[in-house]
Amino acid sequence: MNLFDSADFGALHLKNRIVMAPLTRLRAGERGVPNDLLVEHYRQRAGLGLIVTEGTWPVQEGRSYPGQPGIETDEQIAGWARVADAVHAAGGTIVMQLMHGGRVSHPEIAQTPRIVGPSAIAAPGQTHTATGKVDMPVPHALELDEMPEVIEGFVRAARNAVAAGLDGVEVHGANGYLVHEFLSPVSNTRTDIYGGSPENRARLAIEVTTAVAATIGGDRTGIRLSPQHNIQGVLEEDSDDVLATYSAVATGLAPLHLAFVDVLHPEPSGHLVRTIRSLAGAPLIANTGFQSPTGRADAIALVADDVADAVGVGRAAIANPDLAARWEHDLELNEPRPHLFYGDGAEGYTDYPALAELPAV
């Protein structure tokens, strides 16, 4: 396959196999409502085969960062409808990453009395609130009878995303947030059916994705996983346990006939990711993680060698609104400006020029 060929992942049509990876940018204001800037940012990137939005909270309690958007209120749904309309008008396809932050939050950020996690174990380090840096708080360990409401929060959010006109959703099961916190035996020390064995730790990921797929269709549903990312205290250091846990996840997902599985791992051609791909039986979007920004040659090779069906691209998509055209014709690239990744305003967000806008040389 060719990176620049189109693909159909379930009900999602991708005009090429370059996927805009989910990218948190924190420009949605206090109420978490997509504004003109977000509309423009995503519209500019509609040339990518698929846009996965920034991590978006399904419920207030799951908000990890100030400025992060939500998909809970009417105002947020209306804001996302404007984003979806703009992307569709520009010929793109867009799904929403549903991100419950779990213990990576703070009551001052979420503006809720508590934050939640699998176990009463704080994430390491500190987080930024409006009033400065604070230690990560100890979360409320979700009670067994609270689990259905957590799942229902994802379901409502998926319904809201589709009502807003997005083409589907990606359950965020990666990077140390709630679903991932359940997967690791370090952040999840529960002794009930959601903890202990690999199958039990895999349960929430499967239940959330199953419930979402039952609501909007498996062909509009994906999930992101990041085994062995070892981030935010969600450690997965025993490779046998990792293989067992993610095999359980992928086996549980198989009946859903998902649109895609999006895996962040430095070795997408290795045994672990190949196992996830084949057990889940869904198209694989591969992303090699943070070590170095995804480049053109690697992306082309991943698809050409059938390691992946598509490639998730983060930083190059931030800096190049017309990345697909630039890569296809092997043209020069804008450099990302990392100090502007998170923050306010258009600078470093919607002001990266498309090549057609560059002065002729």
Ligand SMILES: Cc1cc2nc3c(=O)[nH]c(=O)nc-3n(C[C@H](O)[C@H](O)[C@H](O)COP(=O)(O)O)c2cc1C
């Ligand atoms: C500014 C920034 C924000 C990110 N936000 C998210 C996010 O909201 N959800 C997520 O799953 N990954 C997030 N990531 C990870 C990216 O999706 C991607 O995996 C990472 O940037 C590595 O890909 P790259 O080398 O192409 O940049 C973020 C990365 C960056 C640089």
